[in-house]
Amino acid sequence: MSFDGNKLCQLLGIKIPIMSAPMAGVTTGSLAAGVTLAGGFGLLSTGNSGFCIPTTSTSIDSYNSFKGEIASARELLGTTAGLPLPIGVGFLGWLLDKDEEGGKRLLMAALDEPVKAVWFSFGQDLEKWIKFVRDYDAANNRKTIIIVQLSTVAKIQVAIRDWKVDIVVAQGNEAGGHGYTSSPPVKVLVSSVLPLTTDGGPLILGAGGVATGAQVAELLNLGVSGVILGTRFSLTPESRLGEPQKKALLSAGPNLSVRSMAFDEVRDTMGWPRGVDGRGIRTASVDDYERGDDISVLRAKLQDSQKNGDMSRAVIWAGTGYSLVKELKPAKEVVEELRRECLAHLKN
Template sequence: MFNTRLCELLNIKYPIIQGGMAWVATHELAQAVSKAGGLGIIAAGNAPKEVIREEIKKLRENTDKPFGVNIMLMSPFADDIMDLVCEEKVPVVTTGAGNPGKYINRLKSCGIKVIPVVPTVALAKRLEREGVDAVIVEGTEAGGHIGELTTMSLVPQISNAVDIPVIAAGGVADGRGFLAALSLGADGVQIGTRFVCSTECIAHDNYKEKIMKSKDRDAIVTGRSTGYPVRVLKNKFTKEYLELEKKGVPFEELEKLGAGRLRIAVMEGDMDNGSIMAGQVAGLINDVKSCEEIIIDIIKEAEVGLDRLESLKRGE
């Protein structure tokens, strides 16, 4: 029922991509999503080349399904990871935190599908001209590094502006959000926070528990003053960070304060001092399930939603 052109482009069963979340999106999570019919993503984050090579090796030992690697362009190892994905012939590369323009021709020449995250119509149009295969349109509802425009407003504008497949990200955690994204003109969705609360995700149980206990106003934004806003869950660390922002503390000091905070949240389960990146959909999540169960639930709920819309159309 939901066999979109994204499914054909990536050779996947369902038009669902797992977000490239640093420290969270390891081979364990990526292979589980790919096995379940979506596209699993290994997040390179700030990891060196050989670490990601090992992640790719372990994934391929467990599945022959398509997968991707997310490359953060601000990483000091970005060039090395670009070399790696070409050497390993990774099927798909998604990019974030920058413009991947200088890498596109090389990736395409290696047979790699290139799918960047875009926060504006202008960048989406430019990258389409440069040959990317699809774009991930990420709204401010998402967890981690964000832009200012909402998914609701940005997806239809970019869908109108480009002819390549559009993937909606930010604010999607269930079948209702999935169906809404398709209604806005998207060909599929990227989901992050919901997959954190999966049995296969290696994130600390405290991290998952924090998400499940979150309410609608618990996902806040830090770092606006620096030009690099990040959506996280409220805790002791965010309170301290925001107070320093109000005082006008220099960027370098804020950057030093935030260094390593995501790692101690994900790996050590420090919910007071860690940076707990999560989207506004955290308030919708109240259980931990396998990736397969999560994807099946999303598709089934979307089918129910579609039936409801058909009933409304008939006036029932």
């Protein structure tokens, strides 16, 4: 049994309908390349930096770091510069909007490679950036796969009807990292939007809390064309997640993944669109925030804990399936394991 005939595999030229999420501060060129080499599809993230025209040392370093990760992925994948690169790159729409000229520069850095796909999420005007890519493709006689991540039936309906994207990622409430507080669980979300699709329309993928091949199979059985995993791939040697964070995540007990504004409030990383919060491991900072402690005090405590290597207040993004991951494995082994488990459950 295989995934022959799967529409996502046909569209991306992959063997397994699994994609790694573009996680800011976590994904690397080696992680994206590892997923692709194993038969899935890997994505890089431009993250929270690099969206300015490089006029300062910080923005120049961010831009060069992004280019370095692209080069690393290309080397591992064995592709020549200028030829298509079989990975994708994720962009945060609200940061593109914040500095449009810098955003265009970073987008062009990916499109000029050229990468196979771009992913847009969390923006008030994603259609503008979709058009930017389409115009670039038309001018250069190319076809870049466009992916959008959305969390409500209404928004997904617009993407299907008006935006003419290639792939829509339906992100459920279980997803680690940033997401919309009001989003339904992934199974409810995909079950609600799949009837809205038409032949020739965008493929629907599911994301949120997925950590095992059995869960991948469940979503495929609902009718999605593929599945996104984030937390599972953050627990690989190739990810940039710090070793103390990986250790803390692997040793965390069950049911500690929570949605909260505390993660951004305490780190002072606000600016996300209205309705967006984060899902991570419950910490002392979350407890104190929910109790109503002064935010300036919580920020000072976080800084002190970071200096002392204390993980009790560290921000560790984690979807609801984190406790199903028992050990660190290379990205290639993760994809292979997911494939075996998924096919076994589909067969059953």
